[in-house]
Amino acid sequence: MSKTIVLASSNLGKFREIQQALESLPITLAPQSAYHLKSAEETGNTFVENAILKARFTSQATQLPAIADDSGLIVPGLGGKPGIYSSRFAGIHASDQDNINKLLHDIHDIKDKRAFFYCVIVLLNQADDPTPLICEGHLWGDIILAPQGETGFGYDPVFYLKDKNKTTAELDLQEKNQISHRGQALKRLKNQIHEKLLN
Numbered sequence: 001m002s003k004t005i006v007l008a009s010s011n012l013g014k015f016r017e018i019q020q021a022l023e024s025l026p027i028t029l030a031p032q033s034a035y036h037l038k039s040a041e042e043t044g045n046t047f048v049e050n051a052i053l054k055a056r057f058t059s060q061a062t063q064l065p066a067i068a069d070d071s072g073l074i075v076p077g078l079g080g081k082p083g084i085y086s087s088r089f090a091g092i093h094a095s096d097q098d099n100i101n102k103l104l105h106d107i108h109d110i111k112d113k114r115a116f117f118y119c120v121i122v123l124l125n126q127a128d129d130p131t132p133l134i135c136e137g138h139l140w141g142d143i144i145l146a147p148q149g150e151t152g153f154g155y156d157p158v159f160y161l162k163d164k165n166k167t168t169a170e171l172d173l174q175e176k177n178q179i180s181h182r183g184q185a186l187k188r189l190k191n192q193i194h195e196k197l198l199n
Helices: 012-021 047-062 083-088 096-107 173-179 181-198
Strands: 003-007 027-031 066-074 114-124 133-143 159-161
Touching: 003 012, 003 047, 012 027, 012 066, 012 173, 012 181, 047 066, 047 114, 047 133, 066 083, 066 181, 083 096, 096 133, 114 181, 133 181, 173 181
Parallel strands: 003 027, 003 066
Antiparallel strands: 066 114, 114 133, 133 159
16 A cells, blocks of 8 residues: 655655655655645754754644655855755745856856765654654766756756766756765665655
8 A cells, every 4th residue: 555755845856856766665755735835944054954844844734754855055165055055045036047147156266166966855754753764865076157958957957977978957867866966865765765664
């Protein structure tokens, strides 16, 4: 019997990635929009705090297990920015393009353009679950000043992978899930989810 888990996100790109990664499991993943939920306020100072806040909010509202991720781009040459503010780097209501524009402006004269995507995924069985399942992943690359590719979302068009000679916006979803920060975290989640939810 399939178990319903709610994804604490309304981001359809993120939903598709997570749904594909977990499709072999006997679970039904539902977006929070199916329950007419607004996004939780991200008041944490770290990715893991924000992921737990989002999962707890969604689980409490739906009375179902919840998955939340918090992810972002870290550029050491910019002191770790945009970090936890990746989705709102150019302002609260910034679009992906607004955020990319600000990143390219800020990094233009910085010699070290290395960066990494970081993701943490949290699964709570219920809102007051004292033992959240926490999985993380990293993907290193370089920021390029001329966007390339039209798939993906967020900073994907300017995140270049030397070994692939492509940006993450030029990868198909299956290839991206194999190597991405979220894909790595999801592999770890998939390996551990049975013990947490399905036994």
